Amino acid sequence: MRHLSAARFWGTISACVGGLAVVLVISPGIGTQWDAVGWRDAWSSLLAGDYDSMAFTIGFDLRLARTLLALQAGVTLGLCGAVFQTLFRNALATPYTLGVVNGGSLGALLAVKLGLAWSFLGLTSVSIASFLGSLIVIGLILLITRANRRMGTAELLLAGVTMGLFCSAMMMLVTYLSNQRETFSIVRWMMGSLEALGTQQSAPSLVLLLPSWILLLLQARGLNQYLLGEDVAASRGVNIRRLQLTCLIFASLATAAVVAVCGPIGFVGLVVPQMTALMLGRDCRLLLPASALIGGVFLAMCDWLSQIAMGLWAAISGSASASASLPIGVVTAIVGVPIFLVLLYRRGSFAE
C-alpha cells in the first residue's frame, strides 16, 4: 500500500531544497549584462572580500537580491495556489481567485493616478496602496462570510470573483480618466515585475510572508481531511471553521504582500501546484512544501530567462532597451504552458 513514508518525504524535500541551492549559487552570474560581470567574477569578488567592487555590487546586491525576491514570490504563489486549490476543491483556483489581485491593482492604480510619491520602510507608495487595496477586499470577504455563517466554499468563490470584477470595473473607470503616461505605467505594473529594487523591497514583506508560510504548511493534515468533504473532516476532529479562516486569511495576506511588491505575476499560482500534484500526488503534507519550493525555483529561472532574452534582443538589435527584462508574467506563461501541457498529456487528469 503506497503511503507517504519519511524517506519519500525528506527525499523529495531535499531534492527541491537542493534545486533552490543551485539556483542561489548560479544566480550572481546571470543578468542582462552577463558579458560584463560573469559568474566567476562575482564569486571571486565575494571570496576576495572585495565588497565595493562592481562585480560584487552587480552579482550580489543586484542579481542575488533579485533572485531572492523571485524566490519569495514564487514560494508564496506556489504554496497559496496549492492551498486554495485544495480548499476550494477546484483545479482552477489560484491565489488570485478571491479578488486579492484586483483589489491590489486598483490600489496601485489609484496611487499612480493620484501621483503619490512617498515611501515608507523602503516600500513605495504604489506598493503600500496596492497592499491596502488587497486588505480591503479580504476584509470585505471576511465580513460577508462572518455575517452569513452558512457560507460554503462555493459562495466564498462567488463573493471573491464578484469583488474582483467590481475592482476591475473601477480600474477601467480610472484608467479611462487617465492620461497616456499614467495608463502606460499602470499597464506596465499589471504585467508583474521583479525589477531590482533590492533587499529594501523584499525584507519588509518577509516579515509577513515567513509566518504565513509556516502557518499554511501546518494546515496540511487538516487539508487532507478536507479533501473528503467538510462532514468527514469534521467527524474526524478537524476544526473546519478554523482551518478555512487560517487558510483564507494567511494565503490572502501573503499573496497581497507579493502582489504589492511584484505586481500580479500570473500563471505560477495556477500551474505550479498542479504540476506538482501530477508529479507527486495530492497528499498535502508533500504537495504544499513541494509546490512552494518548485514555485520559487520556477519563478527564479523564468526571471533569468526574461533577462537573458532581453539581453540577447539588445545585442541583436544593437539598441539599448528601455527595460532590462521581459515582463515576468509573459515568461512564466511561455515557459510553463508547454511543460504543463506535456505533463497533462502524459499523466492524465486532475479529476482523478
Place this chain on the structure above:
Amino acid sequence: MSKRTPTTLSAESVCYSFDGRRDFLVDVSLTATSGECWGIVGPNGAGKSTLLRLLGALSKPSGGTVRLDGVSLEAMRATERAMRIAYLPQRVPAAPGLTAGEVVLLGRYPHRGLGLFESANDVARARDAMALTETAAFADRRLASLSGGEAQRVHLAAALAQDPEVLLLDEPTTALDWRHQLAIFEILRRMADDRGVGVVVVTHDMNLAGRYCDRVLLMNQGRSVCQGSVADVLRPEVLAPVFDVDVTSIPIEGRSVAMLVPTDTRRGGEQPGGTGK
C-alpha cells in the same frame, strides 16, 4: 482489536431546528450500545440523517443532549470524540488524486496526534480494514477510477480504520448492487458481533434492516413513530400508514423474518409522506 468495555451513545429527547422556526426533529431518543446494530428507517425528510448528524456531533441539538457514556458530546474535545465515533455521510466528494489506500489511511487522523507520518500501527490498521472490506486489491488505484460499490467500501474501510466504538452510517448501500448491499451489511454485522462496535445505520431497505439489525427506529416528520426489535417495528401494519403504501409480507423458508414488499400506493389519502421537503 478485542472487545472493549461497553460503550453507550444516547440521544436524549433531542430536537433540532435549523432556523429557529421550524423543527426538523422533535423529542427523539435513541440509545445505541456496543455490539448492537440499530437501523433508522422512515420516509424521505423524516429526519433520519439529521438524527445521525446529531449523534455524530456534526450539528448541535437545539434541545436535549447526546451523550457518550454519560458525557455530553459538546463537552468532549473534537479529537477525543473522533477517536470514538466514526461517521460516514451519504456521499463523500471524490477526492482528486488520492489512492484508495491513502483514503483509508486518512481515517487514522484522530489517532495520530502531532505525528507527520503514519506509524506501522496505522498502516496495519488500514490494511486490516481493507482486508475486511475486500478493498486491499485496489489499494494503489485512484479512488476516482473505482466503481461506486468499490469506492463506498473504501470509505467504509476508512471509517473502520478510525477504529471507532460507534459507527454511524447514512444510507451506505444506496447505489450499490445486491451483492454489495449484502456485503456492506455483513461487514457491519461482523463489526458489531466480533469487535463490539455499536452500529447505527440509516437505510431505506426494510429487508436489509430486518435481516441485519437488532433494533429499529421508525421515524416520520421529525418524530419517532416507534422503536424496538425488528419483529415489533418492521410489520406491514406499522409501516403502511407511515409510508402511505400497502405492504405485503412474504415469509421466507428457513428465515424468521419475512420479506416486506410495497405493493401499491394508497390512493385517496392525499397526505404527504414526509415534511414536504
